[in-house]
Amino acid sequence: EFLPLGPVLFIDTAGVDDDGDLGMLRVRKTRQVLDRTELGVLVTEAGAWGRFEEELLLELQRRRVPVVVVFNKVDVEVPDPERLAWLAGHKIRHVETAAAHGLGLDQFRQALLDLAPADFINSPAIVGDLVGPGELALLVVPIDKEAPKGRLILPQVQAIRDLLDHDAYCLVVKEHQLRRALDRLKSPPRLVVTDSQAFEQVAAETPRSVPLTSFSILMSRFKGDLAAQVEGALAIDSLRPGDRVLVAESCSHHPIGEDIGRVKIPRWLNTRVGGEVRFDHVQGHDFPADLSRYRLVIHCGACMFNRREMLTRILRCQQAGVPVTNYGLAIAFSLGILERALEPFPAVLAAVRNPPGGGSAQPRPLLPTRTYAPQDHAAVAGLAV
Amino acid sequence: EFLPLGPVLFIDTAGVDDDGDLGMLRVRKTRQVLDRTELGVLVTEAGAWGRFEEELLLELQRRRVPVVVVFNKVDVEVPDPERLAWLAGHKIRHVETAAAHGLGLDQFRQALLDLAPADFINSPAIVGDLVGPGELALLVVPIDKEAPKGRLILPQVQAIRDLLDHDAYCLVVKEHQLRRALDRLKSPPRLVVTDSQAFEQVAAETPRSVPLTSFSILMSRFKGDLAAQVEGALAIDSLRPGDRVLVAESCSHHPIGEDIGRVKIPRWLNTRVGGEVRFDHVQGHDFPADLSRYRLVIHCGACMFNRREMLTRILRCQQAGVPVTNYGLAIAFSLGILERALEPFPAVLAAVRNPPGGGSAQPRPLLPTRTYAPQDHAAVAGLAV
Numbered sequence: 082e083f084l085p086l087g088p089v090l091f092i093d094t095a096g097v098d099d100d101g102d103l104g105m106l107r108v109r110k111t112r113q114v115l116d117r118t119e120l121g122v123l124v125t126e127a128g129a130w131g132r133f134e135e136e137l138l139l140e141l142q143r144r145r146v147p148v149v150v151v152f153n154k155v156d157v158e159v160p161d162p163e164r165l166a167w168l169a170g171h172k173i174r175h176v177e178t179a180a181a182h183g184l185g186l187d188q189f190r191q192a193l194l195d196l197a198p199a200d201f202i203n204s205p206a207i208v209g210d211l212v213g214p215g216e217l218a219l220l221v222v223p224i225d226k227e228a229p230k231g232r233l234i235l236p237q238v239q240a241i242r243d244l245l246d247h248d249a250y251c252l253v254v255k256e257h258q259l260r261r262a263l264d265r266l267k268s269p270p271r272l273v274v275t276d277s278q279a280f281e282q283v284a285a286e287t288p289r290s291v292p293l294t295s296f297s298i299l300m301s302r303f304k305g306d307l308a309a310q311v312e313g314a315l316a317i318d319s320l321r322p323g324d325r326v327l328v329a330e331s332c333s334h335h336p337i338g339e340d341i342g343r344v345k346i347p348r349w350l351n352t353r354v355g356g357e358v359r360f361d362h363v364q365g366h367d368f369p370a371d372l373s374r375y376r377l378v379i380h381c382g383a384c385m386f387n388r389r390e391m392l393t394r395i396l397r398c399q400q401a402g403v404p405v406t407n408y409g410l411a412i413a414f415s416l417g418i419l420e421r422a423l424e425p426f427p428a429v430l431a432a433v434r435n436p437p438g439g440g441s442a443q444p445r446p447l448l449p450t451r452t453y454a455p456q457d458h459a460a461v462a463g464l465a466v
Numbered sequence: 467e468f469l470p471l472g473p474v475l476f477i478d479t480a481g482v483d484d485d486g487d488l489g490m491l492r493v494r495k496t497r498q499v500l501d502r503t504e505l506g507v508l509v510t511e512a513g514a515w516g517r518f519e520e521e522l523l524l525e526l527q528r529r530r531v532p533v534v535v536v537f538n539k540v541d542v543e544v545p546d547p548e549r550l551a552w553l554a555g556h557k558i559r560h561v562e563t564a565a566a567h568g569l570g571l572d573q574f575r576q577a578l579l580d581l582a583p584a585d586f587i588n589s590p591a592i593v594g595d596l597v598g599p600g601e602l603a604l605l606v607v608p609i610d611k612e613a614p615k616g617r618l619i620l621p622q623v624q625a626i627r628d629l630l631d632h633d634a635y636c637l638v639v640k641e642h643q644l645r646r647a648l649d650r651l652k653s654p655p656r657l658v659v660t661d662s663q664a665f666e667q668v669a670a671e672t673p674r675s676v677p678l679t680s681f682s683i684l685m686s687r688f689k690g691d692l693a694a695q696v697e698g699a700l701a702i703d704s705l706r707p708g709d710r711v712l713v714a715e716s717c718s719h720h721p722i723g724e725d726i727g728r729v730k731i732p733r734w735l736n737t738r739v740g741g742e743v744r745f746d747h748v749q750g751h752d753f754p755a756d757l758s759r760y761r762l763v764i765h766c767g768a769c770m771f772n773r774r775e776m777l778t779r780i781l782r783c784q785q786a787g788v789p790v791t792n793y794g795l796a797i798a799f800s801l802g803i804l805e806r807a808l809e810p811f812p813a814v815l816a817a818v819r820n821p822p823g824g825g826s827a828q829p830r831p832l833l834p835t836r837t838y839a840p841q842d843h844a845a846v847a848g849l850a851v
Contacts, residue, residue: 215646224630232623241626241638242618245609250639250647253626258635261600267650 115140120197121148127158138173147196150175151189156182187400194392202389204303205453208240209247211292211425212271218244219252221259221275221283227341235384236296239303240274260286272425274299277409278345280418292425297409300382304391305407307452308429309399313406314414315433316377322356324376329394331385333365341408346379349415368394372401380407426452500525505582506533512543523558532581535560536574541567572785579777587774589688590838593625594632596677596810597656603629604637606644606660606668612726620769621681624688625659645671657810659684662794663730665803677810682794685767687837690776690792693814694784698791699799700818701762707741709761714779716770718750726793731764734800753779757786765792811837 121141125134141148150168152160156179168175176192178185194202212218222237237253244251252270254262256279263269269291275283277295287293301310320326328342347360363369372378378398383391398405406414413419423430429452506526510519526533535553537545541564553560561577563570579587597603607622622638629636637655639647641664648654654676660668662680672678686695705711713727732745748754757763763783768776783790791799798804808815814837 215643217647217650222630224627228627231627232620233627235617238617238623242609242613242616245607245638245640248640248643250637250643252635252637253630254635255630255633258600258633262602262635265602265652267652 115144115146118144118146120193120201121146122151122193123148124151124153126154127152127160127164130160130164135167138168138171142171142173147198148173149189149192149196152177153180155179156184187396191393191396194389194396199387199389202387202392204388206247207236207243207303208272208274208299209243209249210453211294212244212247212249214248216249216271217251217266218249218272218274219254219259219262219270221256221273221279222253223256223276223279225278236300236382239384240296240299256282259283263287277412278341280413280422281416284418284421294422294425295409295413297382297407297413298422298426300384301407301410302426302452304383304386304388305380306392306395307426308432309395310380310406310410311419311423311429311433313377313379313398313404314410314419316404316406317350317353317411317414320350320354320358320376322354323359324354325359325361325374326350327369327372327375327378328360328362329368329378330362330364330381331383331391332381342379342381346408346411349412353415368397372398372403375403378403378405379411380405382407382409428452500529500531503529503531505578505586506531507536507578508533509536509538511539512537512545512549515545515549520552523553523556527556527558532583533558534574534577534581537562538565540564541569572781576778576781579774579781584772584774587772587777589773591632592621592628592688593657593659593684594628594634595838596679597629597632597634599633601634601656602636602651603634603657603659604639604644604647604655606641606658606664607638608641608661608664610663621685621767624769625681625684641667644668648672662797663726665798665807666801669803669806679807679810680794680798682767682792682798683807683811685769686792686795687811689768689771689773690765691780692811692837693817694780695765695791695795696804696808696814696818698762698764698783698789699795699804701789701791702735702738702796702799705735705739705743705761707739708744709739710744710746710759711735712754712757712760712763713745713747714753714763715747715749715766716768716776717766727764727766731793731796734797738800753782757783757788760788763788763790764796765790767792767794813837 118141121138123134123138138148138150150173152175155177159177160175165175174192174196176185176188178189180186208218218240220237220240222233228234241251241253249271252262252266256275259282263286269288271292273283273287273291273293275293275295277297280295284293298307301307328346330342343360343362347358350358361369361375378394380391380394395405410419413422420430420433423433503526506523508519508523523533523535535558537560540562544562545560550560559577559581561570561573563574565571593603603625605622605625607618613619626636626638634656637647637651641660644667648671654673656677658668658672658676658678660678660680662682665680669678683692686692713731715727728745728747732743735743746754746760763779765776765779780790795804798807805815805818808818
C-alpha cells in the first residue's frame with residue numbers, strides 16, 4: 082500500500098549490471114520483470130550512475146513505461162549537472178531525496194501521482210465493495226433548495242450506479258420516509274448512506290446494528306484520501322477566532338441562499354470555534370499558490386474532479402502543513418457524529434479514537450491507512466534497481 | 467382536457483360589446499375574466515370584427531397575455547387583408563379554420579402549443595403520481611454497454627427524483643436482482659418500472675397483481691403524447707417490406723456497437739415485418755421537412771428535449787398523416803408486452819384493446835386520452851368571445 086497508488090508490488094531487482102554467470106541470470110530475471118512493470122522507479126545515488134542506468138531508462142522509454150529517477154542521499158552528494166541534463170534531454174523526471182532524513186518524500190509522492198496510469202489513481206469503488214453482491218444499501222437523499230431541478234446530484238447518481246455495478250441494489254428515500262422504508266424490509270440493509278446534513282435524524286432512526294456512513298465520506302475515499310481528510314476534520318478543534326480557512330469547491334455553480342460552502346459551513350464552524358473564523362472561497366480549478374496563511378482547507382466532495390487532481394491538492398496542503406478535509410467530514414465532526422459515520426472504515430476510525438498525539442508535528446506515515454480491501458486493486462509492479 | 471395543454475378552463479365570455487345596463491354588467495364580468503386569463507383565444511368570423519375585438523386584443527397585450535385569433539368559417543368568408551395587416555402589425559398570431567369541416571385545427575393546435583406558457587406544456591409528473599406519498603416503486607435498471615460510465619441515463623435519474631418529489635421512495639435494481647429485491651419486501655411495491663429491453667424477464671418475475679410499466683411509456687407521457695405514440699406503435703403491424711421508417715434521436719451521442727436506434731430496433735422490426743424495412747436516422751434538432759415518404763416515425767424518449775419541442779414533432783407527424791411512436795413503445799409492441807405495460811393507464815389501454823377501427827382514415831379526437839389525474843393540473847383560464 083503506497084500513497085497515492087494503493088497496493089503496489091515493489092520488485093527490488095537483482096542488479097542489472099552484475100558480471101559473470103550469476104550476473105547474466107540476474108540480468109535475465111530483471112528483463113522479465115520489465116515485462117510486467119507499469120511504473121518504473123529507479124533509485125540511485127549521485128555517485129552510482131553508469132551505462133546500465135541509462136540503458137535501463139531507455140529500455141523503459143521504448144516500452145512506454147513511465148519512470149521517475151530518485152537520487153537518494155543528496156545530503157551526502159548531489160547529482161552532477163551533466164546527469165540532470167541527460168535526463169532532461171530524454172524528458173525523464175527525477176527527484177532528490179534524503180530518505181533517512183525524510184527529505185524529498187512529498188516530491189517523490191507527487192511524481193508518482195503525476196506519472197501513474199489512471200487505473201492506479203482511480204479508486205475501485207464508491208460504495209459497492211461495502212455492500213456486496215445481492216445485498217441492499219439504503220441511500221437517504223434529502224431534497225433541498227440546492228438540489229438540481231428534476232435530477233440528483235452526481236455523488237448520489239454515482240453511488241447508485243456503483244452499487245448496481247457491484248450487483249448490489251438500493252433503496253432511495255428522503256429522510257422523512259426512512260423509517261417507513263426500513264419497516265417495509267424483512268431484513269435491514271447492509272449499509273445506510275446519508276447526506277451529511279440529515280445525519281442526526283438518520284442516525285436516530287437507523288438501528289444501531291446497521292452500519293451508517295455519509296456520501297461525503299464515500300467521496301473522500303473515492304476522490305481523495307479518507308484518512309488524511311478525517312485528520313483534517315479533527316483539526317477543526319484547534320481553530321481559533323481570527324484564523325483563516327479556505328473553502329474550495331470544484332464546480333463553479335452560482336451560490337444560492339443557503340449555500341453549504343458559503344453559509345452553512347461557516348455558521349457551524351463559527352459556532353464550534355466560538356468566534357469569527359475568516360473564510361476565503363475558491364471555485365473550479367483555482368487553488369491558491371500560497372496555502373501557508375490557512376489553518377484549514379475545507380474542500381467539496383470533488384465529484385467534478387478526477388482523483389489525480391484532488392490527490393494533488395491534498396498533497397499540496399500536506400506540503401504546506403495545512404490540514405485538509407471535505408464538507409461532509411467537517412459537518413459530521415461539528416455535529417459530533419464522525420465516529421459513527423466512520424464505523425464502516427475500522428482502520429480510519431481507530432486513528433480517530435487514538436490520535437497519534439503530537440498533532441501536526443507528528444511525521445506522516447509513508448503507508449496510508451487502508452480503506453479498500455487488498456483484493457480490490459490489481460497488484461502493481463514497480464521497479465527499483 | 468385540450469391537446470396539448472391538458473385540462474383547460476374555457477370561459478365563453480358574455481360579450482364585451484353589448485350595450486345597455488345588462489351589457490355593462492357583462493362587460494365588467496368579462497374584464498374580471500381577463501384577470502385570470504393565461505392564454506387568450508379570440509374566436510371570430512371575417513364579418514364580425516370591430517372596435518371591441520381590437521380593444522380586447524390590445525388589453526391582453528398590455529397584460530402580456532399571449533393570444534391567438536381564430537377566424538372561423540373561412541369556407542364562407544375569408545378575413546380581409548386589412549385585418550390581417552393590423553394583426554401582423556401588432557404581432558398577434560391568427561389561424562383560419564372551418565371547424566364544421568375539420569379544417570385548420572392542426573394549425574390551431576400548433577398555435578396553442580407555441581403560445582402556451584411553459585407551465586401548461588410541461589407534464590406535472592413522470593411517475594410519482596402513480597405511486598403516491600409514502601409508497602414504493604421498484605425501478606429495474608439494466609447496465610448494458612450503452613449505459614454512461616459511472617452514471618445512470620437521464621430518464622432513470624429523473625424518475626428517482628420525481629418519486630422523491632412526490633414523497634415516494636424507490637428500490638433500484640438490476641434485472642438479475644429483481645426477485646431477490648421483491649423477496650426482501652414485506653409488501654410488494656406499488657409499481658414496477660423497467661427498461662423496455664428487460665421487459666420480458668421482469669414481467670415473468672413480477673407478481674401479476676403488481677402494476678408494471680416501462681421508462682419509455684413514462685417518458686412518452688411526460689415528454690410526448692402517450693395515446694398518440696401508442697397508436698403509432700400499433701401501426702408497426704401495417705408496415706411492409708420496403709417501407710421507409712424514420713428513427714429520430716434527440717441527443718447526438720456517437721452510436722456504438724449494439725446501438726438501440728441503429729441496430730436493435732431495425733432488427734426487431736425487420737423480424738416482425740418479415741422483410742427489410744428501410745431506415746433513415748436523424749439526431750439532435752434535425753427533423754426532415756418532408757415526412758410524407760415515411761410510414762412510421764420512431765422517436766427516442768426525448769429526455770434531452772423539452773415537451774414543447776417533442777409535441778411539435780408529434781403534431782408535424784400527425785399533420786403529415788404519419789404515425790409516430792417511441793423506442794420503448796416500439797420494442798414493447800414488437801415483444802407483445804405493450805398491453806401489460808399500459809395497465810397503469812386504463813384509458814390508453816382501452817384504446818389499444820378496442821382500436822377505433824378505421825385506421826388512419828379515422829378522424830383524430832380533439833380531446834386526447836387522459837393520462838394524468840384531473841387534479842394534477844391547475845385549471846387554466848382560456849378565453850373565447
